[in-house]
Amino acid sequence: MLTKNKACGGILPQREENKMTLNTLQKRMLIASAVAIVSAAPAMAADCGLNTGQAATGAPIPIGAITTASGAADMANAPHAAEAYFDCVNANGGINGRPIAYTWEDDQTRPDRAAEHATSLVEDGGVYALVGGASIVDCVATAQYYADNGIINLMAAAVAPQCFLAQNVAGLNSGPRYSLVSAVSFAHENLGVNSVVCPQPSIPGADWICDGIETYAALEGMEYSHLTFDQMSADNESLVAQLMATGADATVYIGSPVTIPPFLAAMEALGAGDTMKVLLPSPAYNPFIPEAIGPYWNDRLWVNIEFGPLSSSNAEVDNFNEVMSAADITPDGFAQMGYMAARVAVEAMLTIPADDISRETVTAAIQGVQNFESDMLCRPWAFGDADAPSRLANRAGWMVELTDGAWNVLSDCVDVDPRVIQ
Amino acid sequence: MIFTPFIGSGLGLGAIYGLAALGLVILFRASGTVNFAMGALGALAAHVTWQLIQWDVPTPIAWAVGILASMLVSVGYGRLISARLVDREQTVRSVATLGFALLLLGLIVTIWGPGLPRRLRLPTEMMSISPMGIRISYTRLLAIAFAILAAVGMGLLLNRTRIGLAMRAMAASRPIATVIGVPVVATDTAAWAISGFLAGVTGLLLSVLIVMSPIPLTFLVIPSLAAAIIGRMTSLPGALFGGLLCGLGEAMLTGVPALSVYRSAFPYVIALVFLTLAANRLPGDR
Numbered sequence: 201m202l203t204k205n206k207a208c209g210g211i212l213p214q215r216e217e218n219k220m221t222l223n224t225l226q227k228r229m230l231i232a233s234a235v236a237i238v239s240a241a242p243a244m245a246a247d248c249g250l251n252t253g254q255a256a257t258g259a260p261i262p263i264g265a266i267t268t269a270s271g272a273a274d275m276a277n278a279p280h281a282a283e284a285y286f287d288c289v290n291a292n293g294g295i296n297g298r299p300i301a302y303t304w305e306d307d308q309t310r311p312d313r314a315a316e317h318a319t320s321l322v323e324d325g326g327v328y329a330l331v332g333g334a335s336i337v338d339c340v341a342t343a344q345y346y347a348d349n350g351i352i353n354l355m356a357a358a359v360a361p362q363c364f365l366a367q368n369v370a371g372l373n374s375g376p377r378y379s380l381v382s383a384v385s386f387a388h389e390n391l392g393v394n395s396v397v398c399p400q401p402s403i404p405g406a407d408w409i410c411d412g413i414e415t416y417a418a419l420e421g422m423e424y425s426h427l428t429f430d431q432m433s434a435d436n437e438s439l440v441a442q443l444m445a446t447g448a449d450a451t452v453y454i455g456s457p458v459t460i461p462p463f464l465a466a467m468e469a470l471g472a473g474d475t476m477k478v479l480l481p482s483p484a485y486n487p488f489i490p491e492a493i494g495p496y497w498n499d500r501l502w503v504n505i506e507f508g509p510l511s512s513s514n515a516e517v518d519n520f521n522e523v524m525s526a527a528d529i530t531p532d533g534f535a536q537m538g539y540m541a542a543r544v545a546v547e548a549m550l551t552i553p554a555d556d557i558s559r560e561t562v563t564a565a566i567q568g569v570q571n572f573e574s575d576m577l578c579r580p581w582a583f584g585d586a587d588a589p590s591r592l593a594n595r596a597g598w599m600v601e602l603t604d605g606a607w608n609v610l611s612d613c614v615d616v617d618p619r620v621i622q
Numbered sequence: 623m624i625f626t627p628f629i630g631s632g633l634g635l636g637a638i639y640g641l642a643a644l645g646l647v648i649l650f651r652a653s654g655t656v657n658f659a660m661g662a663l664g665a666l667a668a669h670v671t672w673q674l675i676q677w678d679v680p681t682p683i684a685w686a687v688g689i690l691a692s693m694l695v696s697v698g699y700g701r702l703i704s705a706r707l708v709d710r711e712q713t714v715r716s717v718a719t720l721g722f723a724l725l726l727l728g729l730i731v732t733i734w735g736p737g738l739p740r741r742l743r744l745p746t747e748m749m750s751i752s753p754m755g756i757r758i759s760y761t762r763l764l765a766i767a768f769a770i771l772a773a774v775g776m777g778l779l780l781n782r783t784r785i786g787l788a789m790r791a792m793a794a795s796r797p798i799a800t801v802i803g804v805p806v807v808a809t810d811t812a813a814w815a816i817s818g819f820l821a822g823v824t825g826l827l828l829s830v831l832i833v834m835s836p837i838p839l840t841f842l843v844i845p846s847l848a849a850a851i852i853g854r855m856t857s858l859p860g861a862l863f864g865g866l867l868c869g870l871g872e873a874m875l876t877g878v879p880a881l882s883v884y885r886s887a888f889p890y891v892i893a894l895v896f897l898t899l900a901a902n903r904l905p906g907d908r
Contacts, residue, residue: 402883427882429876430885432886435632435832435869435876435885436631437630437631437634437873438628438632438873438876439876441628445627458738458739460739461741462741462833469747469748469750486739488738488739488740492739492740492741493741494741
């Protein structure tokens with residue numbers, strides 16, 4: 201089995217090797233592709249589940265997922281990665297001899313489609329659990345439905361507030377609210393930030409994200425301000441002018457890898473980065489961002505990341521790269537999340553005897569995961585109290601800073617302040 | 623609320639809306655086609671340019687080739703597809719460009735991916751003037767100057783040259799223009815080339831000033847359409863005025879808290895107002 205745990209303090213000495221640049225990613229992807237293509241090469245075998253080397257032949261275990269793969273975003277790499285890991289498990293003894301039959305559906309960023317797929321998967325497909333989905337709208341439409349049906353949705357990437365305020369939903373990520381709260385707490389404690397502004401896009405759930413920062417700021421005596429903005433407008437400079445008018449030491453920004461560069465370009469154009477620090481959630485930790493935003497942002501940009509750097513070398517990252525390479529999947533952040541969700545689910549299901557695997561036992565097994573350790577996680581992942589009406593299963597991440605055009609891991613684990621967890 | 627901080631960004635945005643609107647108007651006047659593919663052509667120019675810069679091609683050459691690519695693809699569509707639709711009604715010809723836009727978008731997404739963070743850069747972005755405390759970057763000044771130059775240039779082209787005369791003749795009646803010997807194919811080609819040129823320049827400027835991503839670039843043609851409507855789809859000064867109005871209005875609404883979250887709708891609202899209430903009093907040249 202993998203050597204799972206590693207003290208988070210071990211990250212700091214790896215500062216140099218943790219630099220994540222476009223070149224290193226490209227090299228890694230080329231190497232991974234070469235491994236996949238040249239089968240004659242003695243590649244390291246992936247470590248999956250029972251790792252028997254024998255294909256599972258028993259009755260399939262139905263597992264489903266709902267993902268936003270079209271519409272506002274494409275997060276399909278999460279279920280693709282989960283499926284790749286499940287395939288590897290199936291080729292290595294499955295779940296005590298039974299293979300996983302994995303099905304995932306695209307919700308098209310539409311709550312009604314998510315609800316429709318949930319009904320189909322749960323009632324027609326008879327899935328035992330949902331694992332590895334990454335959706336913007338799934339929880340909005342289905343969180344209560346999963347609780348009513350006694351089924352767990354183990355999400356790769358949970359986004360909507362409803363995901364974190366539900367009994368039967370658990371995310372492998374900590375989500376934008378808690379990721380940004382951690383970024384602000386780091387900036388307050390280490391960068392001298394005493395005032396922060398939260399520009400809130402006019403999308404459902406964004407108020408919940410800013411609310412977390414406001415709560416933290418109030419608890420710490422920081423000055424807090426927020427403003428709402430139209431994320432559909434192409435005019436970022438006017439938003440930045442408003443942010444500058446607040447006089448805050450730092451601003452957060454709720455965005456994607458596509459919307460972050462234009463926002464930072466507007467900040468650069470107005471010189472806002474000279475007086476205001478920028479704190480971003482984990483989607484900004486993208487190998488293409490440094491080149492897209494340019495050298496102005498060196499030493500001016502901090503990001504909270506929820507999973508360990510892919511450029512580091514340890515048993516979990518190596519295994520992840522091996523599984524993704526074998527399945528020809530780009531090893532990005534969403535793939536990390538999907539892989540980890542599948543890993544948690546497999547570890548949980550392996551505790552159940554083959555002839556006793558059912559929706560009820562799978563639900564109980566996932567609920568029983570309280571100390572899942574991995575090199576990719578800063579702290580052990582825990583489902584928490586099964587009866588709790590809300591949950592935050594991943595409560596820690598790392599901080600990275602853009603330096604010399606590369607992401608550098610700055611800190612030991614940054615824990616989400618428990619006072620802001622709802 | 624003080625609105626002055628938003629004037630600079632509004633003028634820059636408005637100039638780009640205006641440029642795209644000029645491209646829409648010039649083609650509409652010559653061929654009666656509303657070119658919904660303006661944004662996609664701009665996205666193509668931006669991505670070709672970005673790719674060439676990645677391959678260490680000097681920036682001026684990369685920009686020129688990007689614009690040329692937009693012009694060639696535009697002319698290609700005009701000659702190969704649009705030419706076969708000349709006998710169809712205006713709506714069909716215009717909706718066909720929507721299909722062309724989606725085709726181009728699909729091609730760009732297939733080659734360059736849908737959502738990778740990228741940006742084009744110009745050194746002028748870090749240089750600025752600040753009249754009355756309003757910061758305006760040189761790139762925005764460049765966009766404004768180019769928009770004015772384009773409006774004047776296109777006006778001269780239409781009114782002082784033989785090709786402009788031919789375009790006006792075709793706009794009045796294509797069958798009659800054909801009968802009296804207007805070189806229809808050459809005139810059409812010129813109109814598609816000019817439209818592609820303006821689309822390319824607009825796409826490149828948008829990629830420097832706003833965002834470089836295929837989907838937003840493709841659909842940023844929509845507010846430009848509002849600007850062209852303000853110019854009644856015929857007036858070049860009207861289209862430029864409409865673009866500046868849309869850009870300034872969208873930026874200024876940032877300072878009105880109750881409306882700021884709806885400011886992206888401003889171009890459409892103002893276009894509706896112009897269409898319904900002030901059609902006869904719009905700025906125009908005919």
